[in-house]
Amino acid sequence: MPIIYRYRSKEFTPEESGVVREHPLTIVVNGRELATIMTTPVKLDCLVLGFLSFEGIIRSLEDITSLEVNPEEGLAEVRLRGTFTPPKRQIYTSGCSGGVTFSNTLLDHAPVLLERMLDPDKVFPLMRLLYEAATLYQQTRGIHAAALADDEKLLIVAEDVGRHNALDKIRGEAMLRDIETTGRILLSTGRISSEMLRKGAHMGIPFIISRTSPTSLSVEGAKRLGITLMGYVRGDGFNLYSHPERMMYSRHARVTVQPD
Secondary structure (H helix, E strand, C coil), X not given: CCEEEEEECXXXXXXXXXXXXXXXXXXXXXXXXXXXXXXXXXXXXXHHHHHHHHCCCCCCHHHEEEEEEEXXXXXXXXXXXXXXXXXXXXXXXXXXXXXXXXXXXXXXXXXXXXXCCECHHHHHHHHHHHHHHCHHHHHHCCCEEEEEECCCCEEEEEEECCHHXXXXXXXXXXXXXXXXXXXXXXXXCCCECHHHHHHHHHCCCCEEEECCCECHHHHHHHHHHCCEEEEEEECCEEEECCCHHHECCCCCCCCCCCCC
16 A cells, blocks of 8 residues: 555544556457446456446447456457447537547437335434445445445445446446346435446336435436436435336325435
C-alpha cells in the first residue's frame, strides 16, 4: 500500500492507505474497437459481458465464441458468432469515470409488471450486507459497490470506480453463473441516474435501492417502467420515489400515499 500523510490536530502522520485502482480497458469485437472504459481491474470478464448485454450486442453467452481479457494490456477481445458493425453514436453518461453507452432511451424497455412485494424492514440489513461484502470499499473508501439480492441475502457483489461499471459486472456475472435477475433487488452505493435505471429495467429488476439520490429522469423513468425506487437508505429510514404499492406496510406503520 502507498504511504499517505494524514493531517490531524495540526500534525502530519505517515501511514499506509489503500488507493482505488483505475485502468482503461479497450473492448474489441470481431477485430473492431467498440469502446474504452475506465474501470477497476477486477471481474473484467463480467464487465465486458454485462456491457455487451446492456448495449444489445449480445443476448446470451451463446452469441460469443471467445472472450479473452488481458488486464496488463488493458484489452478485451471478443469474437461473436455473427457479423458486427460498431454503433455510430456514443453517449457519455453521468458515470464516475465518464461512462459510455450507445443508447440513452428508456423507451426500449417494457414495464416491470411483476406482482412482487417487499417488506421495507428488509432494506436495511441488505444495505448493511452490501457494505460488509464491499472489501475494496473498506480498504479505500473511494469506490462504488453494487449487489443483486433476494429478500434475505446477496447473490452477487461487484465493485468499481464507476457505479455503472459495477452494474455491468453484476449482469455479466449473472450470465456466467446462470443466475436469474428478473424479480430480484438491485442495491447500489451510488447515485441512480437514468442510465443506471435502464440497466435495472434490462434485468427485469422491480426494486432499485441506493444509499444516495436518484436523478429526476430516473424518478420519471421508474414511475413509467414500474420500478420501485428507493434512495438515501440511512439508519432506519429511506426515501421512496415510485410505486409505493409494492411495499408491505405493517399494521403499525403510518402511511399516507399520494397519487403520482
